[in-house]
Amino acid sequence: MQFFGGSAAIGITPSPAAPPGTATSLSGNNANMLYIFNRNGVCLLYREWHRPLRTLDAQQDQKLMFGLLFSLRSFTAKMDPTSVDKGNLGVPLLPGQGCSYHSFQTNTYKLSFMESPSGIKLILVTHPKTGDLRDSLRYMYNLYVEYVVKNPIYVPGSAIKLNKGQLHQFHVQSYGKSVIKERLVNILVQMQLS
Amino acid sequence: MAPVIPRSGDAAFANVERVNAELFTLTYGAIVRQLLTDLEEVEEVNKQLDQMGYNIGVRLIDEFLAKSNISRCVDFKETAEVIAKVGFKMFLGVTATVTNWDAEGTSCSLVLSENPLVGFVELPDTCHGLYYCNILCGVIRGALEMVSMKTEVTWVRDMLHGDDAYEMRVKLIKQVPEEYPYKDDE
Numbered sequence: 001m002q003f004f005g006g007s008a009a010i011g012i013t014p015s016p017a018a019p020p021g022t023a024t025s026l027s028g029n030n031a032n033m034l035y036i037f038n039r040n041g042v043c044l045l046y047r048e049w050h051r052p053l054r055t056l057d058a059q060q061d062q063k064l065m066f067g068l069l070f071s072l073r074s075f076t077a078k079m080d081p082t083s084v085d086k087g088n089l090g091v092p093l094l095p096g097q098g099c100s101y102h103s104f105q106t107n108t109y110k111l112s113f114m115e116s117p118s119g120i121k122l123i124l125v126t127h128p129k130t131g132d133l134r135d136s137l138r139y140m141y142n143l144y145v146e147y148v149v150k151n152p153i154y155v156p157g158s159a160i161k162l163n164k165g166q167l168h169q170f171h172v173q174s175y176g177k178s179v180i181k182e183r184l185v186n187i188l189v190q191m192q193l194s
Numbered sequence: 195m196a197p198v199i200p201r202s203g204d205a206a207f208a209n210v211e212r213v214n215a216e217l218f219t220l221t222y223g224a225i226v227r228q229l230l231t232d233l234e235e236v237e238e239v240n241k242q243l244d245q246m247g248y249n250i251g252v253r254l255i256d257e258f259l260a261k262s263n264i265s266r267c268v269d270f271k272e273t274a275e276v277i278a279k280v281g282f283k284m285f286l287g288v289t290a291t292v293t294n295w296d297a298e299g300t301s302c303s304l305v306l307s308e309n310p311l312v313g314f315v316e317l318p319d320t321c322h323g324l325y326y327c328n329i330l331c332g333v334i335r336g337a338l339e340m341v342s343m344k345t346e347v348t349w350v351r352d353m354l355h356g357d358d359a360y361e362m363r364v365k366l367i368k369q370v371p372e373e374y375p376y377k378d379d380e
Binding site for chain 1: 252253255256257259260261264265266340341342369370371372374375376
C-alpha cells in the first residue's frame with residue numbers, strides 16, 4: 001500500500017493572525033477534529049484532539065457540520081462560473097454533479113474535506129497553516145476501506161466503535177504534522193479491533 | 195488534482211491481493227451447492243445469491259473507488275464501461291464488453307467472454323431455472339445503489355444453459371439525487 005507520498009509540505013500563506021488562545025505553533029497540535037459521515041448524515045466516527053470551546057452537544061454539532069458541508073456544496077456548485085447547466089439553489093444535486101470544494105480556511109482553523117462518490121465524507125479540521133491534505137484524506141479513505149468496510153463484523157451505516165483503551169492512547173499530547181497522519185492511521189487501524 | 199479515469203483495471207488488478215482461481219471457483223461452487231440443499235427451491239437460491247451479491251456490492255464499491263482512483267462518471271454509458279473494463283478486471287480478472295444499448299441509453303448488456311465462476315460446473319436437469327452466477331447481478335446492483343443509481347440486473351444468456359456467451363442486462367431505473375438527511379424539526 002502506498003503511504004503518504006504527496007505534498008504534505010506546510011504552505012505558509014499570509015493570513016490574519018489567529019486570535020490568542022488558538023493553536024498557533026506549527027510543530028504543536030495540528031489536528032483539531034476529525035469527522036467521518038456517510039451519505040445519510042450518520043457520523044461514523046468523530047475524534048477530537050484540540051477543542052477547547054464546545055458549545056453544542058455532540059449530536060447537534062455533527063448535524064451542524066454535516067449541514068454546513070451539504071449547503072456549501074450546493075453554494076459552490078451554484079457559483080461555478082465554468083459550468084453551463086446549473087440547477088436552482090437548494091435543488092438536490094446528483095452525486096458527482098456540479099463542482100466540489102476540498103477545503104476552506106478561516107483565521108483560526110482549516111477544514112479539509114473529501115467525499116467519495118459513495119457518499120462517504122471525510123472531514124479534518126486542522127491548524128489554518130496546514131498544507132494540502134487531500135492525499136492524506138484519500139489515504140484515510142483507503143484505511144477506511146481496509147479496516148472498516150472489509151471488517152465482516154462491521155454493519156454498513158453504523159458508527160465505528162473504538163474501545164476505551166484505544167481512545168485513551170489518542171490523547172497523547174505532542175504531535176507534529178507527520179504525527180497527525182500516523183495518529184489517524186492508528187485510529188483507523190485499531191477500529192478493526194473494536 | 196485532475197483525476198484521469200483509467201480505461202482498464204490492469205493497474206488496480208496488479209496491486210490487489212489475489213487468491214487461487216480454482217480455490218475461488220470451488221468455494222463459490224460449494225456455496226451454491228449448499229444453498230441448493232438448504233433452500234431446495236431453485237427460485238429461492240437465485241434470490242439468495244442476488245441478496246448475497248447485493249451485500250457484497252454495498253461494501254465493494256468503496257474498495258473499488260479507493261483503489262481505482264475513479265472519482266466520477268459523467269453518464270451511465272461511462273459507468274457501464276468502467277464496470278466492464280475496470281471493475282470486472284479488478285475483482286475477477288476478466289473484462290466484459292458493453293453492447294446492445296437501448297435508444298434512451300438507460301440499459302445495456304455486459305457480455306463476459308470468460309467467467310471464472312463457472313469452472314468445473316455442469317448444471318443437472320433439476321436446476322433448469324438456476325442462474326448460477328446470479329451473485330454477480332447482486333454485486334452490480336448493490337454497488338451502483340451506493341453511488342445513487344437504482345438498477346435492475348438480470349441474466350440474459352448463460353453458457354451453462356447452452357447459450358453462446360454470458361450476458362447480463364443492466365437497466366438504470368433512476369438516479370437518486372442527494373437529499374438533506376435530517377428533518378427540520380429534529
